[in-house]
Amino acid sequence: MTTNRNFKRRVRARAAKTGQSYTTALRHFRQAPGGDVPTEPKRLRLAVAQAVLREDPRRSAGLRDSGSDIRRLMREAHEAGAALVHFPEGATCSPHKRIMSVDGPDKVGPADWTRFEWGVLRQELTAIAELARKLRLWTVVGSVHGLTPPHRPHNSLYVISDRGEVVTRYDERMLSNTKVTHMYTPGTAPVTFDVDGLRFGLLLGMEVHFPELFIEYERLDVDCVLFSTAGAGRQTDDGDFATQAQAHAATNSYWISYAGPTQDVASGVISPAGRWVVRCRETGKPAIAIIDLDNGPQNFARRWRRTARSGVYDPHLVQDDRRSNDRRVF
Template sequence: MKIALAQIITGREAERNLEVLEEYARQAKGGGAELVVFPEATMRAFGNSLHDIAEPLDGPWANRVRSIAAELGIVIVTGMFTPGSAPDGGRGKVRNTLLVTGPGVDTSYDKVHLFDAFGFLESDTVDAGSGPVTFDAGGLTFGLATCYDIRFPSLFTANADRGAAANIICASWGAGPGKVDQWKLLARARAVDTTTYVLACGQGDPATQGTEPHGAAPTGVGHSAVVSPFGEVLSELDGAPGLLFADLDPAVVKEARAKLPVLANRREF
């Protein structure tokens, strides 16, 4: 199965971000991909208010993504924001949601592990999801994860237990000393932990376009990558926007699990 990772840099305007999504989805389809992954916060970049754009999964932004996926005949995975709780009638929170839509697929995942780290408190404005989500496309099962989730191996193992041959991570990774190295290390580790392909798609680095980040908001560092079930980086981008293609072979997953049966050998403590 041929897949694509669309490393884009989004901004404040949700409609403009949709235009970028459509442009890259068309390029992915033109390159032969059956599935294209977009980053976390594709709907609107972090560092902007999320409350005024959060919408239900049957709202206009999500339905436009569905229309693009249906027109092109491609599965799209993309980050958006949906309404969350509104305790005591106050200003509501949102959910950090991945929408998955395309031929034979329509599901979503809400980020489980919220990024309360490196001076950023995602939990101030976002409600956590409740558990793992997988979906089937192109004869493969995919697991879903978002950004900070990559630091928690149990989610990836849970996806593998549900049949995932590949784990998708959509991110808007925060910049800082050592952060790119951590992103790369964690993507490879999660692949080896679970003997799955890891499709790690992040927002591009705004600095590559002459824009410096403001405040603590994680706005992306790039370095989207596809990692094999053996932990080998098959393809990787740098910090700039771009489109990455890769072929996923279920026989490689089968081989990895025969040679390195970590899922079968693990013990619970």
Template sequence: MLKLATAQPSISSDLKKNAARICDLIREAAAVGADCAHFPEAALSGYVKSEIKSWSDVDWEALEASLNEVRACCAETGIWAFVGCNHRHPDLSRPLNSLHIIDGHGHAVARYDKQYCSNAEITDWYAAGNKPITVDIRGIRLGFLICIEVQFPELFMEYERLGVDCLCLSSGPGLKTFRIQCQGYAASNCFWLSYSVPQNASDKQPSCFIGPDGEILASCGCAASGLVLGEIDPTNPKWDIPVNKARLWRRRARIGEIYREHRLKE
């Protein structure tokens, strides 16, 4: 079993304030027994167009220092954190819109780079990532996506093929339908889903934790900062049908062999 805290922090253009709020929520997550904490898109760095008006305004050294503060907090509390933060890659002329995966020792163990950037992002702001990322914590496999990628069902299906138990989707200000889509993806792929948005955008679609049947199990308040705690436990009898029966049946159904003998031949 894995306990995951889905966070809903306020995000500003002040890196120190963002880092302090993220660290506060990591400590709060640790205090309620979480193994990991999940944060929104650009939670540390701020998002382009809203908090960032030009890349020339970004102090990359200060951003790295703030990221180190978050890493130190993970080491202090012993829990993992998945933190939205822009990333400069030495081989690219533009930054990446990333989710930094930090373990309970404060080590950067992986980084998910947004693969399907929005039209505005890819036209004027970001480079794009090129692969899914999974990490295993306490026997539970997690995958990661960012914001507008909620519009691409093939990404969720790929993570199902990779055997994830929980998909963490970090969003910024998005459409009200994003949370509804997340419920649908959780139900159709039979995995848990953590949906994290900033307090700044939570009046439309608060952060929430969704079960493998698509039910919202816990939700942050509208326009409130904070977090909710969810449990991912594939052995719990409550989830026997979606996790142990429906998910395996859908895999077999997609292959098609179970229908071959009884399929219409005309």
């Protein structure tokens, strides 16, 4: 009884502080797994970025410009109080297939990765990691990840902790035909990581076209998927990628952070209901958008979908009339 009274007191205190009704304030608390004591949802301030993608990895100046842009946006995210900042695919460099082609630029062929200024890329990534440490800012950034020749590199997302350490890396698994034929080695597994009590999953490139990947992360109990893309070409509306991302957020009942290039649709965050809740301005310039994520209130839609997939319908099934002797049409 004491626990229940204390809980009600907390809800009333929140209602008084925010001006909400008791019922609305109650939604900001959620049931603790395996117990009867409600707990506050976990919260995290996220910054999602849109960036200029530079396509020529032979140019050291371009790689350095990309690194400078990333670090400037990291500082903006820190000043806005973000705990995590999320960048697009290829934020450090997004090599163009024709620039990399040994048969190019008129014909797409196998990529020549000796053309990449790998030393400059490593310097920029080191500077990004050092700034993440100084700012105490988790940073997720798109980059090519080199493998030992003759293996092709991965198209990756680095997860850099607030200590400046690369704690994990996600490699794009469902590559386009050009990527898998001429450019990259595919990844093999989903990746999750936790920050401040929220769990994040990672997807990349054209993987928005594969709903099974988003369902996989729902089963891994993520609160938000960080989807990074180099875009599908500027369109008059949000286009396939953004529309599909909204559908995945709604059908899996989790947040999706959508980070893309300045030349594509505006980066932003989609709610578990499938609606854009914040977006960068469509200025064609690097920018961030800020939102406070949480893992509550209790996600009834997600809970029911899990129940529905568990065999809850089986006791209610009956033999189909079409298999019986009853020949009635209606």
